[in-house]
Amino acid sequence: MRKTAAKSVQLVLITSVLASCAQPQSQQGGEAKQRVFMRADSTAAYTEVTDNYSQERSGLGMGNALLWYMAFRHLGGGLGYANNNLHPQSVAGTNAAKAAAFQAQRGGFGRTAVSSPKSSYGA
Amino acid sequence: MQIKNLRIDPAWETRLESIGYGYHSTGGVPYWIDDYYYEISNQEADLIYNATNELWQMCLNAVEYLINKQEYKHFHIPSFMTPHIERSWEQDDPSIYGRFDFAYDADHGQLKMLEFNADTPTSLFEAAIVQWYWKKHYFPELTDQFNGIHEQLIESWAALKPYLKGSILHFSCAKETLEDLTNVEYLRDTALQAGIQTKLIYIDDIGWAGNGFVDLEGTPIRSIFKLYPWEWLSREDFGVHIVADPNRAQWIEPSWKMLLANKAILPVLWELFPNHPYLLASYYNRPTHLMHFVKKPILSREGANITMYYDGQEIYHTEGEYGDEGHIYQELATLYRAQTGFSIIGSWVIGQESCGISFRESDMPITTDKSRFIPHIIRH
Numbered sequence: 324m325r326k327t328a329a330k331s332v333q334l335v336l337i338t339s340v341l342a343s344c345a346q347p348q349s350q351q352g353g354e355a356k357q358r359v360f361m362r363a364d365s366t367a368a369y370t371e372v373t374d375n376y377s378q379e380r381s382g383l384g385m386g387n388a389l390l391w392y393m394a395f396r397h398l399g400g401g402l403g404y405a406n407n408n409l410h411p412q413s414v415a416g417t418n419a420a421k422a423a424a425f426q427a428q429r430g431g432f433g434r435t436a437v438s439s440p441k442s443s444y445g446a
Numbered sequence: 447m448q449i450k451n452l453r454i455d456p457a458w459e460t461r462l463e464s465i466g467y468g469y470h471s472t473g474g475v476p477y478w479i480d481d482y483y484y485e486i487s488n489q490e491a492d493l494i495y496n497a498t499n500e501l502w503q504m505c506l507n508a509v510e511y512l513i514n515k516q517e518y519k520h521f522h523i524p525s526f527m528t529p530h531i532e533r534s535w536e537q538d539d540p541s542i543y544g545r546f547d548f549a550y551d552a553d554h555g556q557l558k559m560l561e562f563n564a565d566t567p568t569s570l571f572e573a574a575i576v577q578w579y580w581k582k583h584y585f586p587e588l589t590d591q592f593n594g595i596h597e598q599l600i601e602s603w604a605a606l607k608p609y610l611k612g613s614i615l616h617f618s619c620a621k622e623t624l625e626d627l628t629n630v631e632y633l634r635d636t637a638l639q640a641g642i643q644t645k646l647i648y649i650d651d652i653g654w655a656g657n658g659f660v661d662l663e664g665t666p667i668r669s670i671f672k673l674y675p676w677e678w679l680s681r682e683d684f685g686v687h688i689v690a691d692p693n694r695a696q697w698i699e700p701s702w703k704m705l706l707a708n709k710a711i712l713p714v715l716w717e718l719f720p721n722h723p724y725l726l727a728s729y730y731n732r733p734t735h736l737m738h739f740v741k742k743p744i745l746s747r748e749g750a751n752i753t754m755y756y757d758g759q760e761i762y763h764t765e766g767e768y769g770d771e772g773h774i775y776q777e778l779a780t781l782y783r784a785q786t787g788f789s790i791i792g793s794w795v796i797g798q799e800s801c802g803i804s805f806r807e808s809d810m811p812i813t814t815d816k817s818r819f820i821p822h823i824i825r826h
Contacts, residue, residue: 334465429651431682432679
């Protein structure tokens with residue numbers, strides 16, 4: 324019977340996603356001047372994405388805004404890696420697998436959630 | 447079962463955030479209750495445990511019954527999905543979890559199933575982790591809680607691992623919802639601890655390559671856990687590919703859960719198990735012999751579009767965007783009422799076994815997305 328248990332709970336992922344919520348406010352000032360460059364493959368060129376997310380988002384630090392940007396960046400153009408927030412030159416480089424992934428159709432799921440934004444789509 | 451008060455920890459928000467719980471409040475109003483809790487007896491925990499296990503078996507019997515009879519008309523499931531549902535049932539495609547919602551009548555010691563959140567139950571992270579850490583903070587080590595969810599998840603993933611297709615189990619949810627992301631990442635965490643290789647992909651990033659679903663790196667998706675309702679998946683543009691997928695990707699929860707997550711299952715259960723002590727009378731049509739009842743859309747979430755009738759007169763109604771597919775009528779349950787509000791019990795079945803509970807509390811007798819989460823302990 325699995326009614327109660329003496330737990331030794333260890334979590335790997337959750338705290339890495341959310342621990343930065345507790346970052347002190349004092350970090351904000353210096354971070355506003357940072358610039359961010361990204362690429363989705365080590366053989367692709369970096370392009371700047373600094374303007375693609377708000378550094379002042381929720382009043383949190385740069386690291387946190389970047390985290391949220393990466394977690395929730397929007398898909399644009401139905402092209403997977405090639406979302407509007409990352410320049411196409413920075414997507415695949417010479418990586419044939421990623422270039423192939425670039426060709427898949429995207430955006431065929433998720434429409435209902437976009438049309439009815441909620442805090443959760445569970446029950 | 448009773449409410450007990452605590453002297454609040456002034457650093458409760460920071461304490462919760464340090465374990466990764468970022469949605470404890472909504473617009474400054476706490477969703478998580480830290481300074482009061484439910485104390486339940488061992489007998490009450492046993493009652494919930496036994497009811498959950500029995501209802502789970504009854505639900506499986508109901509699915510078998512529906513599939514044998516191919517009786518889906520009340521469920522409003524797209525017809526192209528029914529072969530997938532039947533195949534997933536015949537192949538024993540595994541379910542990892544579900545949450546029964548119970549009304550508890552303390553005067554008569556009766557539990558009644560309000561509904562079964564069989565497809566996309568949430569508040570798992572709060573139930574498994576946050577309330578456990580809450581107990582550790584406020585109570586001595588020997589204090590118990592009806593909560594074996596974390597261990598049960600890891601054991602269930604480990605048992606399921608040999609039956610997964612492919613070498614990677616993808617996990618998916620919608621973007622821009624911290625609650626769903628937290629629940630999915632928590633589930634992925636427990637799968638990792640069971641030795642399963644995992645990847646996260648948002649639901650709208652899933653690709654269709656013409657010969658199967660792929661992730662953002664073009665890796666074929668052969669097994670995928672999704673926290674996204676089946677009724678939405680099946681009606682969106684890629685819905686037809688689920689059935690046509692040459693890889694026959696394994697979806698968790700499986701598509702046969704569409705039958706249990708739909709409130710049209712409630713009249714089926716009442717028909718198969720009439721007057722069962724854990725069930726409320728439920729019908730497809732407005733009952734003439736009941737004066738107190740609730741009208742619920744067959745597909746709805748978080749208490750939306752519920753109408754409550756007392757003496758045949760409407761007394762409560764919640765707003766929402768559901769109801770186009772039809773409704774069921776359910777006998778009005780007696781909810782547990784404390785000085786702080788009305789409460790229901792969420793009881794988790796994971797890997798075929800009852801293993802933990804949570805409480806949700808509302809100011810009115812309908813539980814919604816605004817309802818508060820209340821932790822609990824078992825009194826010894």
